[in-house]
Amino acid sequence: MKKKTIAFSLAAMLAAGAAMPTAVIAQPVATGYQEALDQFDQKAIRKIDVDRIYNHIATLSEAPRVAGTEVENRAVDYLKDEFESYGYDVEVQPFTYTGYTEPTRIELNVPGLEGDLSPGNFTYGVSGDVTAGLVHAGIGSPADFDRVDAEGKIAVVQRGEFSFAEKVINASEAGAAGVIIYNNGPGALNGTLGGHDDRYIPAVSLSQEQGQALLELLEANASAEARIIVEGAETGEHTSHNVIATKHPTNKKKDTGEVIVIGSHMDSVPGAPGANDNASGTAVTLELARAMKNLPSDTEIRFASFGAEELGLIGSHHYVNALPDEEKDRIIANFNLDMVGSRDAGDLIVASVDGEPNLVTELTQKASEKLNGEPTTRGRSGSSDHVPFHQAGIPAALFIHSPLEPWYHTPQDTLDKISKEKLLDVAEIVAAAVYDRARFDNQNPKEKKRSEAHVPKEAFFEQSIR
Numbered sequence: 001m002k003k004k005t006i007a008f009s010l011a012a013m014l015a016a017g018a019a020m021p022t023a024v025i026a027q028p029v030a031t032g033y034q035e036a037l038d039q040f041d042q043k044a045i046r047k048i049d050v051d052r053i054y055n056h057i058a059t060l061s062e063a064p065r066v067a068g069t070e071v072e073n074r075a076v077d078y079l080k081d082e083f084e085s086y087g088y089d090v091e092v093q094p095f096t097y098t099g100y101t102e103p104t105r106i107e108l109n110v111p112g113l114e115g116d117l118s119p120g121n122f123t124y125g126v127s128g129d130v131t132a133g134l135v136h137a138g139i140g141s142p143a144d145f146d147r148v149d150a151e152g153k154i155a156v157v158q159r160g161e162f163s164f165a166e167k168v169i170n171a172s173e174a175g176a177a178g179v180i181i182y183n184n185g186p187g188a189l190n191g192t193l194g195g196h197d198d199r200y201i202p203a204v205s206l207s208q209e210q211g212q213a214l215l216e217l218l219e220a221n222a223s224a225e226a227r228i229i230v231e232g233a234e235t236g237e238h239t240s241h242n243v244i245a246t247k248h249p250t251n252k253k254k255d256t257g258e259v260i261v262i263g264s265h266m267d268s269v270p271g272a273p274g275a276n277d278n279a280s281g282t283a284v285t286l287e288l289a290r291a292m293k294n295l296p297s298d299t300e301i302r303f304a305s306f307g308a309e310e311l312g313l314i315g316s317h318h319y320v321n322a323l324p325d326e327e328k329d330r331i332i333a334n335f336n337l338d339m340v341g342s343r344d345a346g347d348l349i350v351a352s353v354d355g356e357p358n359l360v361t362e363l364t365q366k367a368s369e370k371l372n373g374e375p376t377t378r379g380r381s382g383s384s385d386h387v388p389f390h391q392a393g394i395p396a397a398l399f400i401h402s403p404l405e406p407w408y409h410t411p412q413d414t415l416d417k418i419s420k421e422k423l424l425d426v427a428e429i430v431a432a433a434v435y436d437r438a439r440f441d442n443q444n445p446k447e448k449k450r451s452e453a454h455v456p457k458e459a460f461f462e463q464s465i466r
């Protein structure tokens with residue numbers, strides 16, 4: 001069901017001729033800039049092999065790497081093996097979270113209604129098989145349910161004013177057996193209940209048109225009935241993993257005690273092979289680990305791959321929160337690579353959560369100016385794994401091409417849309433930026449003391465990026 005909805009909305013978008021960014025041809029990265037690069041920059045980027053990055057993406061994007069699944073586990077093994085083959089000690093850090101399994105079947109049958117209905121699911125919705133009379137309950141507020149008798153019935157309510165979860169709970173507390181929530185604008189309704197609640201009853205979504213057809217039927221026939229079937233939906237404990245390879249300072253006596261984390265998420269959304277989101281960032285992280293392995297450095301560099309990002313930055317949140325305060329104090333920068341290789345996306349930006357410059361954006365702009373003749377544009381964005389670092393008071397930024405490609409979170413996010421030029425550009429910028437700080441004898445002033453930051457809840461969901 002979900003797949004179908006995604007395919008439809010994409011087709012509609014393409015048919016409307018909107019949101020189809022023109023392909024951006026990246027500048028050739030090997031000409032015209034070399035004079036600006038010092039020996040350290042050259043050392044940092046010399047060993048990067050873009051074909052290796054591309055081949056990692058090919059391997060990782062064979063199937064969707066949904067958090068907590070066998071395919072994500074295979075990605076964990078692949079990353080561990082690769083990092084180890086470069087000579088690193090690798091930590092695989094498991095973590096558990098409450099996860100949701102999408103239903104395998106979802107149906108809505110209404111005798112007497114012409115045409116096929118296309119009900120949608122709400123994430124965290126429950127399974128069930130309910131046949132009952134319909135009742136019109138406005139927008140599903142407690143006052144709406146005071147006005148009608150919903151006991152044992154299926155409530156038909158409109159989207160809007162407050163959350164889907166509240167509507168479902170209000171219906172449940174009014175004694176309803178099921179809920180149909182229809183859209184208040186054009187298009188399909190794909191919603192989430194935000195988390196599990198024991199009071200939930202089976203709920204499906206409908207388009208505005210289909211909801212109105214249902215209400216007309218109910219007006220003509222007050223005893224109209226419906227059947228809701230939701231099968232296979234389940235909320236339960238799941239396990240995912242982070243994989244971290246550490247490059248220690250090459251001379252213990254010169255160890256600054258500082259740590260730079262280069263990170264990316266390995267998981268993808270259901271149905272999407274995730275070549276760009278985010279096999280691209282994962283593959284660049286792997287190749288940077290290989291290419292930078294033997295660089296002389298006075299700073300620790302951690303190459304991290306996080307699980308369960310798509311479910312609310314769960315892996316990176318777990319990683320940062322499991323660190324003792326002394327460890328957090330040592331981390332001076334987080335470079336977060338998320339969607340860094342789509343040929344159909346816009347230009348590279350480096351985005352901090354608060355939109356302010358920080359050590360990461362400064363190092364990045366300095367390196368990119370030397371590499372490309374102009375600094376990477378700064379932006380402002382949450383919605384990815386740099387957020388927990390920012391929240392802990394660590395300078396952090398997201399590398400992403402903006403605007404996003406039309407294949408974002410679709411089955412079309414595949415290898416053939418990947419641009420080697422873009423991958424190489426990002427890899428070189430990050431390598432040069434990190435090495436500017438990590439190399440010997442670079443006595444940058446100490447960063448000001450870390451202090452925790454407030455971030456809004458939506459910053460924890462990648463889809464807010466749109």
Ligand SMILES: [Zn+2]
Pocket residue numbers: 265277278309338339462
């Ligand atoms: Zn992503």
